[in-house]
Amino acid sequence: MPPLPGSPGELRRLTEISTILLRYGFGDFLRYAGIDRVVEKAGEVLHRQDSGRLGELPAPERMRRALEEMGPTFIKLGQILSTRVDLLAPEYIRELEKLRDHVPTLPFDELVVEVEAELGRPLKEVFERVDIVPLAAGSIAQTHRARLSSGEEVVIKIRRPGIRGVIDADLRLLTRIARFAARRFEDVARFQPEAIIREFANSIHSELDFAIEGRNAETIAKAFENDPAISTPRVYWDWSSEMMNVQAFIDGVPGSDREAVDAGGFDKRRIARRGADAVLKMMFEDRFFHADPHPGNVFYLPGDKLVFIDFGMVGQLSRQRRDEMVDLLHGMVERRADKVTEILLAWADADERQNLALEGRIDAFIDRVHGVALERLDISALTRDLFAAMRDHNLTLPSDLTLMAKAFASLDGMGRQLDPEFDMVAVAQPFLQRQMLQRYSPDRLARKARDGAAEGIELVTGLPRDLRKLLHMAQRGRLTLGIDVQRLEQHVDRFDRAVTRVSMAIVIAALIIGSSLVMSVSGTRLPVGLSVFAMLGFAASVVGGFWLVYSTWRSGGRR
Known part of the structure; x- marks a missing residue:
């Protein structure tokens, strides 16, 4: 049984969550995890409530609706889980992708309490005009249109007051539950629930800090400073902070408004190609990318120009990870199931004993892909099949790669919405070819040779110093030899x-x-x-x- 929550507030929150889960037909989960006994022991006895028709809904939909009802922390958790294609089946991923943290609006006077306290003066003294009717309302923030005293039209994104305390309390509770579940159930431990909660906590704390979002926007804007077709809103740092982000107002057509896009006379095929090129450039060349490029996060301007917005969720790849991704795709093209399997096992830090079974599955997957024309390949379906193979072998992916997979899926969906004949594979192929060529370019090889030579020289020149330290430790009797033999003490005790x-x-x-x-x-x-x-x-x-x-x-x- 897990330990009781650390405070009466946490206990009340646990009871509230448990009641919602019961109403949506997840009582078995509560009993399995032992949460119902914790609440009962604390004096809050749960009664099974009449869920009406809720129990007749499909399990993925019930899960999504329960997360929405549990509040902002769990809405964000569901959004993170929607990126974990290596953990959840496609029907759950599709349902969780519907999570949009639209909530009732907060009166403007209540919304600005914390921001005005930080500024030391009312917002009306900072802005010439502020529309009190919000453009959008989410669980973390509200956005309002405004005008600076200099005349520029802007959008201000203001964090809801008190939301950080609510989220931090929920995170503590989730951490307790995840730790207990990992210790009690082996089939849960393999999903590394504590690591998922840590990843989630880092993500949501970044979203709570609007200054980070502003810096993300500027990083991506710099990457496209020489491309007039791609841009991001300007950030006004004089008024931006952790609690408020002020960006230029984009007078364009939202990508999510299909009727307006159709009426705008845009070349949708050209826009789809430009958007795909932009995101692939972020991934493979800049290694810093928008992790959720769905139509709601893009505006279209005259001339088929694109403006990306909302940089709360971004991904970042190391050079090694980017090269591994290129190797994986190249291994599929070259029909090297052994190479693909080796990379997947390394990503999951898995036992090599799974190699043979997984390699057979990957080999069959590659055979199914080869021989199919590029225009007939469905990148989303291929991604689902690949990650289904990983789930079947209890393999998980690092968080940076799950965000990349999420971005691929969003990008493919946006491209097909604009152009039914959109071919993601064909668009990605030139980027992969360039990466392969760059890896073996003379400059890259020379740099690797210089790095290797520098490491070798450092090792050789540092050897006398290391030996001298070793001898000094031996002379002073501080040199010890440690042998760590697994379970040695248990064997000695048995003997x-x-x-x-x-x-x-x-x-x-x-x-x-x-x-x-x-x-x-x-x-x-x-x-x-x-x-x-x-x-x-x-x-x-x-x-x-x-x-x-x-x-x-x-x-x-x-x-």
Whole structure:
């Protein structure tokens, strides 16, 4: 049973969450996790409520609706889980992708309390005009249109007051539950729930800090400063902070408004190609990318220009990870199932004993892909199949790659919405080819050679210094040799118990034999002391025999 929450507030929150889960038909989950017993022990007895028709809904939809009802922390958790295609089946991913944290609006006077306290003056003194009717309302923030005193039209994104405390309390509760579940259930531990919660906590804390979002926008804007077709809103840092982000107002057509896009006279095929090129450039060349490029996060301007917005969720790849991704795709093209399997196992930090079974699955996957024309390939379906193979072999992906997979899926969906014949594979192919060429370019090889030579020289030149330190430690008696043999103490303990039992058995046997010899002497009057000694020895051998049997039985039960 997990430990009780650390405060009455956490206990009330746990009861509220449990009640919602019960209403949506997840009582079995509560009993499985032991949460219902925790609440009952604290005096809050849960009663099964009449869920009406909720129990008739598909499980993915019930899960999504329960997360929405549990509030902003769990809405964001569902959004993170929607990126974990390596953990959840496609029907759950599709449903969780519908999570949009639209909530009732907050009156403007209540919304600006914390921001005005930080600024030290009312917003009306900072902005010439602020529309109190919000453009959008989410669980973390509201956005309002405004005008600076200099005349520029802007959008201000203001964090809801008190939201950080609510989220931090929920995160503490989720961490307790994840830690308990990992310790109690092996099939849950393989999903590394604590790592998922840590990843989620880092993500949501970044979203709570609007200054980080502003820096993300500027990083991506710099990457496209020479491309007039791609841009991001300007950030006004004089008024932006952790609690408020001020960006230029984009007077364009939202990508999510299909009717307006159709009426705007845009070349949708050209826009789809430009958007795909932009996101692939972020991934493979800049290694810093928008992790959720769905139509709602893009505006279209005259001339088929694109403006990306909302940089709360971004991904970042190391050079090594980017190269591994290129190797993976190249391995599929070259039909190298062994190479693909090696990379997947390395990503999941998995046991190589799974190699043979997974390699057969990957080989079949590659055979199914080869021979299909590029225009007939469905990148989303291929991604689902690949990650289904990983789920079946209990393999998980690092968080940076799950965001990349999420971005690929969003990008493919946006492209097909604009152009039914959109070919994601064909668009990505030039980027992969350039990466392969760059990896073996003279400059890249020369840099690797220089780095290797520098490391070798540092190793050689540092060897005398390291040896001198080693000798000094030995002279001072501070040099120790540590041998870590797995489960060595357990084996020594078992051996010690076995030796003890054998020794005891020998002593018992000697007592039985000796006592029997003394007591069986006939025709001889034994001294009283010797007779008593014989009886005591026999009694001790009986007791020792029972102890030996009991000890052996208990040891076998523990094993």
